[in-house]
Structure formats: C-alpha cells, structure tokens
Amino acid sequence: MSIDQTQLSKFLSLVLRHKPDAIGLVLDSQGWASIEALIDKANAAGTKFGRTELLHVVETSDKKRFSVSPDGLRIRAAQGHSVSVELGLSPKEPPAVLYHGTATRFVEAIIEQGLKPQARQQVHLSRDEATARRVGQRHGKPYIFEVDTLAMHANGFKFYLADNGVWLTDRVPPEFLAPSATAAE
Numbered sequence: 001m002s003i004d005q006t007q008l009s010k011f012l013s014l015v016l017r018h019k020p021d022a023i024g025l026v027l028d029s030q031g032w033a034s035i036e037a038l039i040d041k042a043n044a045a046g047t048k049f050g051r052t053e054l055l056h057v058v059e060t061s062d063k064k065r066f067s068v069s070p071d072g073l074r075i076r077a078a079q080g081h082s083v084s085v086e087l088g089l090s091p092k093e094p095p096a097v098l099y100h101g102t103a104t105r106f107v108e109a110i111i112e113q114g115l116k117p118q119a120r121q122q123v124h125l126s127r128d129e130a131t132a133r134r135v136g137q138r139h140g141k142p143y144i145f146e147v148d149t150l151a152m153h154a155n156g157f158k159f160y161l162a163d164n165g166v167w168l169t170d171r172v173p174p175e176f177l178a179p180s181a182t183a184a185e
C-alpha cells in the first residue's frame with residue numbers, strides 16, 4: 001500500500017531538511033534535490049510514492065513546506081533545515097513587528113539569551129500571533145514573544161522571507177523581545 005499524505009509530508013521534511021543521507025539523496029547548496037532521484041531513492045529504500053502523490057502533497061501542504069522549481073524537475077523545503085543550505089533569499093524589510101511562539105518552559109532562557117536557531121539554520125518568526133501560537137504548541141504550553149523587528153532592522157539585522165511566508169533571521173537578542181499582548185493565554 002502506498003504512503004498516506006501526512007506520512008509523505010513528514011518523510012519529505014525528514015529528507016529535505018534534516019537527513020538526505022537516510023536514502024542517499026544529495027541536496028545542492030541551495031537545498032534542491034532532483035524529484036526523479038528523490039522518488040527513485042525513496043522507493044528503493046521502501047517508501048513508495050510517485051510524482052503525482054508528491055506534487056499533491058506539495059500543493060496541499062498547510063504550511064507550503066515545499067517548493068518545486070519552475071521547470072518542475074527539482075524540489076526543496078522552503079525553510080526549517082538543520083543541514084547547512086544557502087536558500088539564496090535576499091534580505092527584505094520586515095513588518096514592524098513579528099511574533100515568535102515557544103513553550104513556557106523556554107521563556108526564562110530566551111529572556112536571558114535571546115532567540116537562537118537551536119538545531120535549525122535560523123530563527124523562525126511568524127506574521128501573526130495565531131500562527132506563533134500554533135508553532136509554540138508543538139513544544140508544550142505556548143508562550144508568544146513580540147519581536148521589535150523595526151528596531152532590529154534599524155540596527156542592521158537582516159530578515160529573509162521564505163517561500164512559504166515564514167520570516168527568518170539569524171538571532172534575536174533579548175532587548176528586542178517583549179511578551180505579546182496574549183503571551184500566555
């Protein structure tokens with residue numbers, strides 16, 4: 001039987017963000033993999049799916065996690081990598097504030113050290129509190145920080161907008177963080 005949509009999405013996140021080696025896949029420096037190679041190698045490793053199923057997951061992904069190249073030959077994760085990739089995004093002026101959703105148990109460390117990318121390549125910021133809350137819930141009881149991106153931008157920090165609308169930056173020092181209006185609701 002072939003794999004279901006959620007399993008396929010998780011499998012793609014694993015090989016395109018974290019462990020291409022798991023199936024012997026090679027990502028280029030910008031994170032792209034050949035769709036043909038991905039399908040062949042996944043099938044050989046026992047995860048069965050075809051191009052139609054793959055493209056269906058790309059199109060219906062709630063967070064638009066994956067991008068297909070304009071020629072239809074390559075795929076990459078829009079963000080969230082732990083393997084080193086250079087997404088080739090240009091710095092962009094962010095909205096005046098962005099939000100970061102985390103779990104309450106991390107709050108003390110974040111107030112002390114600021115936001116760090118941890119296992120990923122960059123810190124992820126959300127455009128609205130509802131999205132940030134969903135991100136935070138993945139880790140436990142959610143807590144939302146408001147990030148003073150206007151001040152960071154004025155201080156030379158760079159921001160990047162991933163293909164799926166997630167904002168990325170290298171780090172957020174504590175002085176640019178405040179609890180959001182609904183921080184721990």
Ligand code: HQG
Pocket residue numbers: 063065080101102103106109110113114115116117118119120123124135136139166
């Ligand atoms: C926390 C999902 C202690 C940080 C989402 C977070 C997102 C600190 C955790 C994407 C810290 C890292 C990314 C510090 C940061 N001390 N904890 N100094 N600095 N943290 O999963 O942002 O579903 O790597 O607050 O939608 O939660 O995978 O990052 O709680 O866009 O497609 O360390 O993943 O997308 O956790 O999530 P993560 P994230 P997908």
